[in-house]
Amino acid sequence: MLLQEKRLLNAQATYDDSLCWFRRDLRLDDHAALYHALEQSRRVHCIFLFDSEILDPLARSDKRVAFLWQCVRALSEKLQESGGALQILHGRAPVEIPRFAHGIGAQAVFCNRDYDPAAIERDAAVALELKEKGIAFHDFKDQVIFERNEILAKTGRPYTVFTAYKNAWLAKLEKSPPPIYLTGKHLSSLAPCAPSPVPSLESLGFESSQPDFPAGMSGAEALFSDFLERMENYHALRDFPAAEGTSRLSPHLRFGTLSTRRMAFAAHHRKGPGAQAFLSELVWRDFYQMILYHHPQLAAGRAYKPEFEHLAFENDPAKFNAWREGKTGYPLVDAAMRQLDLTGYMHNRLRMVTASFLVKDLHVDWRWGERHFADKLLDFDFASNNGGWQWVASTGSDSQPWFRIFNPVTQSRRFDPKGAFIRRHLPELSACPDKWIHAPWLMPEEARSKIDYPEPIVDHAIARRKTLEIYKLNDEISASP
Ligand SMILES: Cc1cc2nc3c(=O)[nH]c(=O)nc-3n(C[C@H](O)[C@H](O)[C@H](O)COP(=O)(O)OP(=O)(O)OC[C@H]3O[C@@H](n4cnc5c(N)ncnc54)[C@H](O)[C@@H]3O)c2cc1C
Known part of the structure; x- marks a missing residue:
């Protein structure tokens, strides 16, 4: 656990009102930022922003937006069942997040980290605006198992070769696995306000469509439990596109409707060749996030070599x-x-x-x-x-x-x-x-x-x-x- 996270867990200070800003983590369970927000605050207000800087350049009939929309709606419903509410904003993050936080008198904003250089820049701009308003900004590791400098070669430099990285990653998982964040125990701290209606796709400027893929937390759970039955054959079937070999969970990992930790632990505890091969793919995912973090020039179209x-x-x-x-x-x-x-x-x-x-x-x-x-x-x-x-x-x-x-x-x-x-x-x-x-x-x-x-x-x-x-x-x- 990072120092900042430990400090927050142990801190005595409690916020009266805070915000949990959902981004690519559209679920309630095992959610690092939500867990910390609930632990640290009397009332946690949940928000999702339809970010115009991401959405505006997209084609008007983008399947991902329809998938995202379903996931946001499912999150909103789940929050209501749990005694909270999702407030939905639309616009630029550095403007809308601080404005909303200030408007409800929040003292802190909690979110999970994103390693995309554009997202890092956006978060820095949001944090700065918040600071000017006297509001704290706390971000957490959530979408990967190990991040940034957590896995380094003996030279102290980031790994460049996958197998060496993977061996160090597996050793660290064995020795110091990340925690599971049991949010369920603290949901009573969700602020009980009226939720915003989820704006229609049309009102966001997109064509209305139904994603041809099980969406939201329930879609993720259904795919995950189906895959758990098949995981032991993963290594044998994963290369055959006509077979039911792989998990098809990638959109859910992308939008965080399923916790990466849960998936990794499920594979790690099973041990067989299928589970090991699957865990290895999750390591590739962390590897590429780590590479991007250390080589932000990749986002500007540069070749790594x-x-x-x-x-x-x-x-x-x-x-x-x-x-x-x-x-x-x-x-x-x-x-x-x-x-x-x-x-x-x-x-x-x-x-x-x-x-x-x-x-x-x-x-x-x-x-x-x-x-x-x-x-x-x-x-x-x-x-x-x-x-x-x-x-x-x-x-x-x-x-x-x-x-x-x-x-x-x-x-x-x-x-x-x-x-x-x-x-x-x-x-x-x-x-x-x-x-x-x-x-x-x-x-x-x-x-x-x-x-x-x-x-x-x-x-x-x-x-x-x-x-x-x-x-x-x-x-x-x-x-x-
Ligand atoms: C040219 C190219 C482009 C790709 N673009 C993406 C992309 O935009 N988004 C994306 O999630 N994956 C991408 N991948 C990796 C991989 O193809 C997909 O993650 C995988 O096909 C998703 O299907 P699945 O969930 O059934 O995978 P499974 O085989 O069930 O694997 C489980 C999870 O492990 C991760 N994973 C698996 N293989 C890889 C890999 N090679 N690299 C990184 N993570 C991996 C994914 O999160 C995946 O959901 C790309 C691969 C190639 C060769």
Whole structure:
């Protein structure tokens, strides 16, 4: 536990009124900021801000906003059942949060930390405004297990290699696990005021839509209890997109409708190979948050490895559009891109395959793909998205070597052997025999003419050679004095 957190827990001073500002932590149980606010205050007022600086640049039909809206509504209902209320604000955080806090006479604002450089800047601006009004600002670790400088190499510097980080992370989890915050015992300190109505999506400027994904705390609980039954097979099934192999909990981790600690402890206590593999994925999540915290330049579009900053990508807009629309002629890539467009979700194996295809087959800058995923993914999280893209593009920390290039057909044969996932998302290939489902251009002419599916946009073997040239040339240039 950090010193600031310990000091607060032990402090005698109690606030009469405080605010708990919910952000990417839309739940009541095991919630660090809420727990501390309840412990330290006579009355805790709960708020959620529809942040115009985040929402204004988004497309008007963004699936995430619909998902977020459902989560906020569920939080509001849960708070009412628990004797409290959610007040909902809309606008810029450095203006609205201090104004509201001052308006209700709060002496402190409690929230959970966010490691995105823009969020760090926003919180610093809010804290400053609050300070000018004589209101305290307390933030806590909540969305990750270990943060910032909690896991450092022996040199005192942040880790750059995942396996070493993971070993240190697991050792620390064993030795000093983070606490579970039992908020339930203190809910009587929730301020019993009238809740704000949740503004409609239309009034926030967005198209009304129903997310195609179980939302809110109850959606998270349902997915989590289903996954607990399957966790022991996670290691064996996690790479097969047609199987029920992974948890699909990423949007809930993103919006904090489920506690990361609960998930990590559930895996840690089970020990088997499935649980260990799952815990390892949660470590990747912390790893990328730690990398972003120590390298805020990533948020400005920088490559983690500066020597790969200026790769000579082709950036052909026609190829990029074919990729976005799922019309590259490579069935696994296209099925994955259609899944993303339709549902806002994409399986991890397919994120690797599609990202690799964009960068190393179509020679489009990874930042273009990163931006597209950022616009589409329900679970979009800057740190994990940037980490994933830079891993694939070989520009990131502990990323795959540049000469490793996924073959989209081999990946398809290996991870979707019967083409079940492909057929689910590409109805035009539903009648295609298993033999050709991974590479329909190999079908005899007569059968092929009956299928309305594009020819491959590039020849993988040629594209691969070109990628090797691009990266090799870059290596030579950066090695030259
Ligand atoms: C190019 C690319 C972009 C990605 N963008 C995102 C993103 O924006 N948001 C996001 O949450 N994940 C991202 N990932 C990581 C991963 O693909 C998703 O977390 C995972 O597919 C979510 O599905 P799940 O919940 O079923 O995962 P599970 O396999 O059930 O894993 C459990 C949890 O562990 C975390 N996790 C799993 N794999 C990773 C990983 N490689 N890196 C970081 N965390 C991981 C997630 O929080 C996930 O929910 C990206 C990966 C790649 C290759």
